[in-house]
Amino acid sequence: MNAHSSCNIRLFKPGEIIFTEGSSADKAYIIESGLIEIFVGSNSEAIQLNVLGPGDIFGEMGLIDAFPRSASARALCHCRCMVVSATQIAERIASSTPLVRLLISMALHRNRAYNSYFRTILNTSHISLPSLAITEKTYVKNPQYEKILEDIKLESDLQNAVLKNELQPYYQPLLDLKTTDTVGFESLLRWHSPTRGIVSPQQFIGLAEETSLILPIGAWMLERACLDLHLFQAEAEHLHHCKPNLFISVNISVRQFQEPDFFHQLIALTQRYHINPQQIKLEVTERIFLAQVDAIETIGQCARQALRYLSMILARVTLALIT
Secondary structure, X not given: OEEOOOOOEEEEOOOOEEEOOOOOXXXXXXXXXXOEEEXXXXXXXXXXXXXXXXXXXXXXXXXXXXXXXXXXXXXXOOEEEEEEEHHHHHHHHHOOOHHHHHHHHHHHHHHHHHHHHHHHHHHOOOOOOHHHHHHHHHHHHOOOHHHHHHHHXXXXXXXXXXXXXXXEEEEEEEEOOOOOOEEEEEEEXXXXXXXXXXXXXXXXXXXXXXXXXXXXXXXXXHHHHHHHHHHHHHHHHHHHOOOOOOEEEEEOOHHHHOOOOHHHHHHHHHHHOOOOHHHEEEEOXXXXXXXXXXXXXXXXXXXXXXXXEOOOOOOOOOOOOOO
């Protein structure tokens, strides 16, 4: 093996063995040029599992599950490969979701099971595949398995809830302590599922924020709040023969603020429902200020348009911590 001027690049000659099955794994490789053969066995009895080309990664399995390498790798021609360290792999897996980590684990176990099957073929004339299925059943024993499956089912049900209008807004009146008059409303989202019953916001809001579902849910809730505020305003004006200055607060997620057209959609809603922008209060968590800069710029646009929103860094508004 020849070292390149960069310690992250390795050059391999045709026929050169890169690593062997059973050896410990300390690095993976990304092929920049050339072809790499992945095989089990040795010499004339070797079984080719795959041939990889530019853009493919190999040798990562042992870095992920810390098991010895399940196959060997050799260069079929002159190859140039980028080295991927164990730390790089570990950091990216650690930052992924439990679902992604479980899927990776399942794929690795399946891959190793098939590699083991092919190695057995070298020594046995007949071998059945049910043993592979038995290996897969071990996933069910994973303590996170049931929770992850439940999250997937919950996400699917939530998608249907959006399509079938199972989500409903509730409004909590906010009173002036001196006059006991209603001055505004806090909007709350509730989910009445025909199969799950009343689902707690703590169960589905966090899940929605982890996926793209928070965008259609958030957009629907914001428009519904603007519509209902318009109706509340008209009813109050009819009852009291004056035009009250009611406001409504709406929780906004980080992902909504990161949408490039969020500000323009918000302004369009205030115009559509004849609402003064000052009657809309956007409640955000402190996490918004750790998000991307474009979210902060959107908040700045809202501020310049005199929209009432809650923030922990602007002294002119009230801080609301949504936990």
